[in-house]
Each structure stands twice: as structure tokens, then as C-alpha cells.
Amino acid sequence: MYQTKYHKPASIDDAVAALAVAEDGKVLGGGQTLLPTMKQHLASPTDLVDVGGISGMADISVSDGCLTIGAGARHADVAASSVVRDAIPALACLAGGIGDPAVRSMGTIGGSVANNDPAADYPAAVLGLGATVVTNTREIAADDFFEGMFTTALEEDEIITAIKFPIPSSAGYSKFPNPASRYAMVGVFVANGGSGARVAVTGAGQDGVFRADSMESALSSNFSAGSLDGTSLDADGMMADIHGTAEYRAHLVSVVAKRAVTSAV
Amino acid sequence: MSDGIGARVERKEDKRFITGKGKYTDDFRVDNQAYAAFVRCPVANAKINGIDASAALAMEGVIAVHTGPEMKEDGIGDLITGWSITSKDGSPMQCGVWSPMVTTYGRYVGDAIAIVVAETQAIARAAAELVELSYDELPATVQVEAALADGAAQVHENVPGNMIYDWEIGDEAAVNDALAGAHHVTEMRMVNNRLSPNPMEPRSAVAIFDEAEDHYTLYTTSQNPHVARLVLSAFYNVAPEHKLRVIAPDVGGGFGSKIYIYPEEITCLWASMKTGRSVKWTSDRTEAFLTDAHGRDHVTKATMGFDANGRIVGFKTDTLANLGAYVSLFATVTPTYLHGTLLSGCYDMPAIYGNVKAVHTNTVPVDAYRGAGRPEATYTIERMIETAAREMGMDPAELRRKNFINEFPYQTQVILQYDSGDYHKTLDMAEEIADVAGFAARRAEAAARGKLRGLGYSTFVEACGIAPSAAVGSLGAAVGLWESAEVRVNPVGSVEILTGCHSHGQGHETTFAQVVSDRLGIPVDNVSIVHGDTDKVQFGMGTYGSRSGPVGMSAIVKALDKVEAKAKKIAAHTLEASEDDIVIENGEVKVAGTDKSMAWHEIGLAAYIAHNLPEGMEPGLKEAAFYDPLNFSFPAGALICEVEVDPDTGVTDIVKFTAVDDFGNIINPNIVEGQVHGGVTQGIGQAMLEQVVYDDSGQMITGSYMDYCMPRADDVPSYALDHNATPSPLNPLGIKGCGEAGAIGSPPAVINAITDAIGNNDLQMPATPLAVWTALQNVKTSMAAE
Numbered sequence A: 001m002y003q004t005k006y007h008k009p010a011s012i013d014d015a016v017a018a019l020a021v022a023e024d025g026k027v028l029g030g031g032q033t034l035l036p037t038m039k040q041h042l043a044s045p046t047d048l049v050d051v052g053g054i055s056g057m058a059d060i061s062v063s064d065g066c067l068t069i070g071a072g073a074r075h076a077d078v079a080a081s082s083v084v085r086d087a088i089p090a091l092a093c094l095a096g097g098i099g100d101p102a103v104r105s106m107g108t109i110g111g112s113v114a115n116n117d118p119a120a121d122y123p124a125a126v127l128g129l130g131a132t133v134v135t136n137t138r139e140i141a142a143d144d145f146f147e148g149m150f151t152t153a154l155e156e157d158e159i160i161t162a163i164k165f166p167i168p169s170s171a172g173y174s175k176f177p178n179p180a181s182r183y184a185m186v187g188v189f190v191a192n193g194g195s196g197a198r199v200a201v202t203g204a205g206q207d208g209v210f211r212a213d214s215m216e217s218a219l220s221s222n223f224s225a226g227s228l229d230g231t232s233l234d235a236d237g238m239m240a241d242i243h244g245t246a247e248y249r250a251h252l253v254s255v256v257a258k259r260a261v262t263s264a265v
Numbered sequence B: 001m002s003d004g005i006g007a008r009v010e011r012k013e014d015k016r017f018i019t020g021k022g023k024y025t026d027d028f029r030v031d032n033q034a035y036a037a038f039v040r041c042p043v044a045n046a047k048i049n050g051i052d053a054s055a056a057l058a059m060e061g062v063i064a065v066h067t068g069p070e071m072k073e074d075g076i077g078d079l080i081t082g083w084s085i086t087s088k089d090g091s092p093m094q095c096g097v098w099s100p101m102v103t104t105y106g107r108y109v110g111d112a113i114a115i116v117v118a119e120t121q122a123i124a125r126a127a128a129e130l131v132e133l134s135y136d137e138l139p140a141t142v143q144v145e146a147a148l149a150d151g152a153a154q155v156h157e158n159v160p161g162n163m164i165y166d167w168e169i170g171d172e173a174a175v176n177d178a179l180a181g182a183h184h185v186t187e188m189r190m191v192n193n194r195l196s197p198n199p200m201e202p203r204s205a206v207a208i209f210d211e212a213e214d215h216y217t218l219y220t221t222s223q224n225p226h227v228a229r230l231v232l233s234a235f236y237n238v239a240p241e242h243k244l245r246v247i248a249p250d251v252g253g254g255f256g257s258k259i260y261i262y263p264e265e266i267t268c269l270w271a272s273m274k275t276g277r278s279v280k281w282t283s284d285r286t287e288a289f290l291t292d293a294h295g296r297d298h299v300t301k302a303t304m305g306f307d308a309n310g311r312i313v314g315f316k317t318d319t320l321a322n323l324g325a326y327v328s329l330f331a332t333v334t335p336t337y338l339h340g341t342l343l344s345g346c347y348d349m350p351a352i353y354g355n356v357k358a359v360h361t362n363t364v365p366v367d368a369y370r371g372a373g374r375p376e377a378t379y380t381i382e383r384m385i386e387t388a389a390r391e392m393g394m395d396p397a398e399l400r401r402k403n404f405i406n407e408f409p410y411q412t413q414v415i416l417q418y419d420s421g422d423y424h425k426t427l428d429m430a431e432e433i434a435d436v437a438g439f440a441a442r443r444a445e446a447a448a449r450g451k452l453r454g455l456g457y458s459t460f461v462e463a464c465g466i467a468p469s470a471a472v473g474s475l476g477a478a479v480g481l482w483e484s485a486e487v488r489v490n491p492v493g494s495v496e497i498l499t500g501c502h503s504h505g506q507g508h509e510t511t512f513a514q515v516v517s518d519r520l521g522i523p524v525d526n527v528s529i530v531h532g533d534t535d536k537v538q539f540g541m542g543t544y545g546s547r548s549g550p551v552g553m554s555a556i557v558k559a560l561d562k563v564e565a566k567a568k569k570i571a572a573h574t575l576e577a578s579e580d581d582i583v584i585e586n587g588e589v590k591v592a593g594t595d596k597s598m599a600w601h602e603i604g605l606a607a608y609i610a611h612n613l614p615e616g617m618e619p620g621l622k623e624a625a626f627y628d629p630l631n632f633s634f635p636a637g638a639l640i641c642e643v644e645v646d647p648d649t650g651v652t653d654i655v656k657f658t659a660v661d662d663f664g665n666i667i668n669p670n671i672v673e674g675q676v677h678g679g680v681t682q683g684i685g686q687a688m689l690e691q692v693v694y695d696d697s698g699q700m701i702t703g704s705y706m707d708y709c710m711p712r713a714d715d716v717p718s719y720a721l722d723h724n725a726t727p728s729p730l731n732p733l734g735i736k737g738c739g740e741a742g743a744i745g746s747p748p749a750v751i752n753a754i755t756d757a758i759g760n761n762d763l764q765m766p767a768t769p770l771a772v773w774t775a776l777q778n779v780k781t782s783m784a785a786e
């Protein structure tokens, strides 16, 4: 039988301790990915360490041109937060477009980023904004964090505590949902800031979220949808499944990137 | 009477459904309850060499593990087919043997191999994973078009070339002649995509063996509990009919998939006897995708010929139908007598020929799903006529009008005789509501925004009210398709209707009560409907094929006739009047033209007190009737779909959907509209979203909602509906049936609209953004080539 012990520590230290002694412990965020996986018997951790009870884990604040969102912040909270809406409206909008109301009320930013699903929305924002992933032991730059489908730079039992987003002068996110799952079939996050434009693409790449260099250089010289005319992505390296061929996804990236730029504020 | 026929009475059953108080099979927790899980075939074709259950049996809480060969030893029968089809060369159809659990070969992913019975559902499921199978994987045949190919893997040894039957209808020579002389010929290949029925409630069974009474009870998700009992006893040898009670309590949708008696129910009953425990099994969603009977899965090549005036001269279809690994209960009739007989559509066609080859593949069985054969026929006809109009440069509505059947009854070239209809007026009404006149302007406005607008029609007719018993018997059915009713008037005048139909979403508790209310003038609250329990209700055939209205309600009317006749005799006797002068109005039984009357409840009381009944009359007021329909009924309609396609992404937005239907007389417009909404939404699902995909090894790719796309509220528009009723002359209420029409008529309207928008007729369902975008690229490529 599948037995799992549930822990709800009050501090990061307690969480780390609980994970250290567990035979096969897992951090539990909102459970929107982990619990379905367990129900299907695809994962069977001996211990679940719920980080939702740690104080400060869901805080959202702005200081020094940086928006910090606690790893435990729920998608619905990020979507509704006036702090987020003022600082990076595109991020609030992205969170409001994840899954359905039930998923948004439970799912957390930390869980989504740690999971690094190749079709998840948040990784596009984290990479597109050049954010920093803060853990219990260190800070990891977005460019070093995402290592391919469902893999990240996180060590075993390392806990994400917050994500720090530098506030850009403008940013936009546009998502072409998979008709069935409504995860991103192509999602493009664009940000325009001091050091030029960044473009991160989720849903499309075989290795998960990635930056579109040619689009970044086009947008860095002129941040407008028109400057993306003529840029295109190679179908090689794109995912292909029953919902979209590699060619279709490559084409959609261009369309969706333009929409993201047009929506940028 | 405000609750009578035609009133928008609120559904009586909705309070319990909407507040979560419905009682479904899985809600029954009985004494001695144990739980089952099935070990299933992991590959599409395998020879099972051995089953090692020792690890599972060692697990705490596991009661037993049983397998197919043990069932066979106990004399449990193989699954049967309810309809025999004869091939065009006169030979009988060939079907593979389907045992409730695998004896040697597993033939699709999900085929049941062993049952694990345990103290909890979690233990049963965990233990099932510990049952070790040793097997040799064999080559599989998966896709329908591969089944008849030379060298295709054989699904069953006794079905050579995987061909179940090669059936035909109509006159091939006449059609060939007509096509040879035609002024214009349209040809197309169309795929009718494979669908998973997805009722909200998954299948479930609670089997209870009472050793002391030597009696079985089965709670199950069934659309036809009496048929289930008959088949379980007469063919599967589970128990004699009088020692088996089948109860189908609240059932959360069926769409056809709960007509059939599946291996799991049979096995749970047998396992209950084996273990001495009550055995409950409830499917999870992935199990439902893998094992519920699928629908459609046809590939059709069609040819339609026209004369210089646009009149159809001949129509020919060549269809491959995938029936899956085994022949499910009514699988054989769906592509034949429910499909081929509809090939005339609502058109006067002088020559028709249909050929259907049904094949086995290593996939889950395919059977009737909302519409069953009629959506496939309608899709073929309606895409052909629309495409032909485009090819001939004609208005698609005008081409239809030229060919509409104008006089009824109408004898088609393919067996059926249509009862009544007014296809011209229905189409006129739909064009008016859809504002077809303003379409050109809307298209131009959309083009200015960079969007492609298109308009598509579907004018369909279908056959409901299944079905006249002798007629279906002559075509191979193993059963008759009449229906039964019993009307019990209680001593206080309230009424109980016992019906052999089964409500799993249709609203019978409301509409059936309205019929009584209309006749007797009592409120619907004073009428209750009893169904779904073989111990309570007389034998009946259940609900499917839009039959509960035309057939089930007609049986109620017949029984009410008898009740009324007796009530009038009692009133005449009590009021000292002539029986001929008695009328029943507004809950009163009166002597016409006088103030002498009895309240309805006084009649009930008089009948049961029985102190003063006419000489020789039996006490009580309860009558039964069996009604066998004279013919099918033929609902028809005109649907118009307007779409806007985003050429950058291939995303289609349905901006307007108009449906004008002829359902004959309507008992409750709310419920009828609800049926149309649900049916059209399912049709839009088929046209744009849904498709079961197996990879070439036979693994299902669309085994969850992550990949199988169900329609959501924001995928469909707000529907514009109206009705043009031509009552059926063939049943007492003049009704035709409305449960399937939406799903039957809508897919071609959607695809015709999209193909109109993109300027490419070469588009298959589901028209996903990918498919539409690809079709648009093909237009660009072919334009560049020119």
C-alpha cells in the first residue's frame, strides 16, 4: 500500500529537518501537480512536507525596483495582488490565466517554478524577466535555473522561498492554450528593461522554457510588434504532439510573441 | 392545466441533482462491502502465458484474485451481440469471442485479465499493480484503414482479414448508371472521428450475492436495467432472471455507453458469489477512456451525382467502420441499419447505394453513441451537398431546396418511410434567424479585421422512436423495441407511473408527469415516476435512440386510456349518468353540461373502497400497457453555423449557431431546449475538439482530459433556437424525439462553415486550430503553385 506521512512545519528549518530524515520526502506546495501524480501512483513519497504553513512564505512586496513574491503565494493571490498589478501587470495577468479557479486557489508560484513543466506559464515570466530564484540555501539566476523539461538547478530537498523579479519598464505575456489541457501550447513573455529586451518562450521547446535570441535582438533595437516581422524560429527543437506539429508551434511563437509585445505595459 | 403538455415546468429532479443529493451507484454502501479493481492488458495484443497473484494475495486486506479461466469453468458465458448482420454475399457476420475476462489473448489495452477483491478500493487498486503478468506481445492492428490491408495482424483467428461483415443497402447498378450520366459529380473522403462518450458519472457496479436466498442484486450504471438482467441471466448464466434484481439508480449520463452490459458488471456478480462479499467496482476516468465503448470511427468515400438542374441523380458511399477488438451489444447495427437507412437525408434521391465493411482492430469496442450511425450518415450527406453546391457555383441553401422531399409519407430508396415534415419552412425560419441576408456584410467587416468568416448549413432528418419490433426483428435484431408502462392511481388520487424507460439526465420525472397532468388535470407534484429497478417495474427496454418520448410516453398514454375508461365507468355509476357523457377536466370527472362531478381523488377512493362499484367491476385503479411503435419517427431540422477563423493561428470562433428543429409536438420546451443545447455542444465537440487517438502500437494517447478535449462553456456560443412542428401522425402524442438531433445535425454545419471561411473543402474533424491552420497553409501552397 502507498503510505505517506504529512508534515506541516512552521519554519524553513523545521521543513529542512523533516526532509532530511524522510526516506523519500517531497516538498508540498499547492499540490496541484504532486497530488494528481500520487493518485496515479506515478510518485509515492514517504513524506510530504507542506510549506504552506511557514510564515512569510506567501508575502508579496516591492523594494528597490524589485518585486518579491513568496514561493507559497497562490496563483489567485498573485493575480489579484495590487502590488503585482502595479509593478508588473503582465505577471498578474499570467497568474490569472493559469488553469481554472480551483487550481489557482491552491497552486503556488514556488511549486510551478520547481516543477518546471515545459508547458507551464510561470517559467516564461521568471526567465523573461530575468528573475532570481531564492532558496533556503542560495540565490539562483533564472538563466541558470531551468535546465530542461521538469529539471532545474535545485538540489535534492532544496526549498524555494521566494522569486525576485526586477521591475521592467514594460512587459507582456500572451498564451496560446492547448485546446484540451489549457496549459501553454505556446506562451511568450516579453520584457523591456534597462539592459534591452528579453523574450522567453514556454510550451513550445523540447527542452522546456527558452529565450528567443533573434527576437530579443530585434526587440532590443525597437520594442514593437512590427520589428518581429521576419524573425522566425526553427521548427527543429520544437515539441510535436497531436495538438501541434513542430512547424505549427514555431509559427505560433512568432504570432504569440507579437501579441505579447502589443499587450506590453 | 399549467403543468400539462407544452408547459415550461421546471425539472422535478433538478433539486436533488443540483444540490448534490442524487444517489448514484457508487453512493450505495452495503453490508459486507468489498471493493474490486481490474488487472488490465497493458498492450494491444498479447498472449497471456501466466498470472502470478502471490504478491497481491500476500498484501493485507486482499480477499481474492480471480481470472478468466476460472469464470469459464464456472460456466459464465461469453458476451453476446444483439443484432446479426448478413453480408452482401449472404454469409453471416464473423465476430471474435469476447469473454468477460481474458482466457488466453488480451486484445486491446484495457482488456480485463483479473479481478482483485479487497477490503478497500485503495488496497484493491494497489494490489492490482502487484499482479504479475507474463505474456508475449503480438503485432496489433490499430487504425481502421489498416485493418483490411494485406498482411494486417489478425485480431481474432476466426475472423479472416479482420472483416466482420461486408454489408450493402440500395441499388448499386442503378447508382452507377446514374453517376455515369450525371452532369456533375462530387467525390470526397471523410473521417468520422472516434469519440469517447465521457458521461459525467463513470461506470460503476455494486454486486451483492445473498447466499441464504440464493439471490443476486446488482446496482449498476445502466440505461436499460431489464435488458441487463435478461442478458446477465439468459446468456451469461450469472443467475436465473427471477433470482437477479438489477437496479439502475440515478445515472449521471450515458449517451449510449451505458446501454451495454460490460465485463466488469458480469465479473463483479460472479466475484460476489466466489468471495461471499458484496463487490463494488467504480471506474476511474482513465479506465473510462480505456474501456467504455467508443463511438463513430468511420472512414467514408462518397460520390454524389447531379443533373444539369442541380437535382441529385445518385448517391454512393463506401464506409469502413471500426468495431474494435470485440463486437459490443449493438455495435453491428450502428453502421448498418442506423446509418445506411438514413442515406437519403431529407432529399428526394432516386438512387442510393451504401457499402459498409465493419472490421476488428486492437482497440476498445465501438458501439452506439448519441446519434449512433445517424450522425455519420448526416455528416456524409451534408458535407457532400454543401461541397457540391460550391463546386457547381450554387447557393448551398438553394441546392438543398431543389432536392428537398415535399410530400409525406415519403418512401426512401433505403427502407425507411418518413412520417411527416416541412423542410422548406424549417430552412426559411433558420435563414431568417441566422440573418443569412446580412452575412456578406458581416464577412466583409470581419475581413477588414483580418478574420475569415464562414457560413455552413446542415439540413438533416433522423430516425427516432426506436423501434417497431417486427421490423427490427426482420433486420436481425435479437430483441423487440416496444415499451411498457403501468399507471397506478392511489386511493388518494395521486399517480405513480412505472416505466420501462430509464432517465439518466433526460428529465422523465418531469415530462412523463406532465403527460399525466395533461390528461387528468392533476398537478405534476401529484405524479411520481418509478423506473430503473427490475423488482419494482415491469419489463421494459430502456432509454436510447430518442425513444422515451415517442415509445415510452405512448405506452403511458395507452395505459392512461385504460385508467380513464375505468374512471369514467365509476363516475357514471356514482353520478347516475351515461358513461358517454363523462368528461375529465381540471382534476374533475364530470357529467358534461351539468354541475354533477366528482373530484379525481374521489374516483381513486371509490375504486379502492369498493363499496359502490358498477356490477362486476374489479376494485382498484391500476392499468398496464405495452406499446409497439408503428414506425420510427423522423425529427428533422435546419442548422446554420457562422464562424470566424483567425488565419494567424487557425483558431475558430463560433459566432452564431441557429437551430430550427421539427420534433413534432413538444411536451416541455425547457427540456427540449436543454437536449438541443447538450446535443449541439456534443456535435461541436466532435467537429472541433474531441478525438480518441491510439498510437500505432495501440496505446491510447488521449487517456485523460490533458489530451482529450471536451467542450467547455466558452467553446460554444449562446444558441438561437426555434421549432417548426409537424406532429408525427404515427403516435398518440404526435411527438418525434429530440435527444440526439443536436449531435446528429451539427458537425457538418460547423465544418461547412469553417471550410467556407478558409476556402478549402479538404478538412477533417476535429477541426482543431492545428487542422485549420494546416488547411489554410495548403490553400496558400496550392495558390502559389497555380
Ligand SMILES: Cc1cc2nc3c(=O)[nH]c(=O)nc-3n(C[C@H](O)[C@H](O)[C@H](O)COP(=O)(O)OP(=O)(O)OC[C@H]3O[C@@H](n4cnc5c(N)ncnc54)[C@H](O)[C@@H]3O)c2cc1C
Pocket: A026, A027, A028, A029, A030, A031, A032, A033, A034, A035, A036, A051, A071, A072, A097, A098, A099, A100, A103, A106, A107, A108, A109, A110, A111, A112, A114, A115, A117, A119, A120, A121, A122, A158, A159, A160, A161, A181, A182, A183, A184
Ligand atoms: C487542472 C489543472 C490545470 C492546470 N493548468 C495550468 C496552466 O494552465 N498553466 C500552468 O502553468 N500550470 C497549470 N497547472 C499546474 C499548476 O499551476 C500547479 O499549481 C503547479 O504546476 C505546481 O504548483 P503547486 O504549488 O501545486 O505544486 P505541488 O504540486 O505541490 O508541487 C509540484 C512540485 O514542486 C515541488 N515544490 C513545491 N513547492 C516547492 C518549493 N517551495 N520549493 C521546492 N520545491 C517545491 C514539489 O515537491 C513537487 O515536486 C494546472 C494544474 C491542474 C491540476
